[in-house]
Amino acid sequence: xxxxxxxxxxxxxxxxxxxxxxxxxxxxxxxxxxxxxxxxxxxxxxxxxxxxxxxxxxxxxxxxxxxxxxxxxxxxxxxxxxxxxxxxxxxxxxxxxxxxxxxxx
Numbered sequence: 001x002x003x004x005x006x007x008x009x010x011x012x013x014x015x016x017x018x019x020x021x022x023x024x025x026x027x028x029x030x031x032x033x034x035x036x037x038x039x040x041x042x043x044x045x046x047x048x049x050x051x052x053x054x055x056x057x058x059x060x061x062x063x064x065x066x067x068x069x070x071x072x073x074x075x076x077x078x079x080x081x082x083x084x085x086x087x088x089x090x091x092x093x094x095x096x097x098x099x100x101x102x103x104x105x
Contacts, residue, residue: 008104011087012040012049016102017061019052030055037064039103045069049100061089071096 021035037048047065054062060079068074081091090097
């Protein structure tokens with residue numbers, strides 16, 4: 001499914017995918033539960049995504065996709081990422097990238 005088939009999307013950014021409630025090892029009173037990830041489309045595949053620490057020491061991006069992505073699989077997480085522009089994520093050390101759109105309510 002392409003992002004053009006869903007009317008209410010915007011290019012994803014690190015800011016608009018950030019979890020409202022996150023945790024890291026420095027939290028004295030960590031939350032019992034993280035906020036839910038955001039609905040997205042990654043290279044035409046629906047799923048959810050979030051940018052957060054997820055209880056670790058560094059920020060990372062995490063994806064859960066409804067179908068297998070040829071490079072990312074269905075469950076992907078990395079701390080080696082950057083948004084090169086809204087809607088475009090470069091990841092790893094080999095210059096790989098994916099397109100990501102946030103689905104709006």
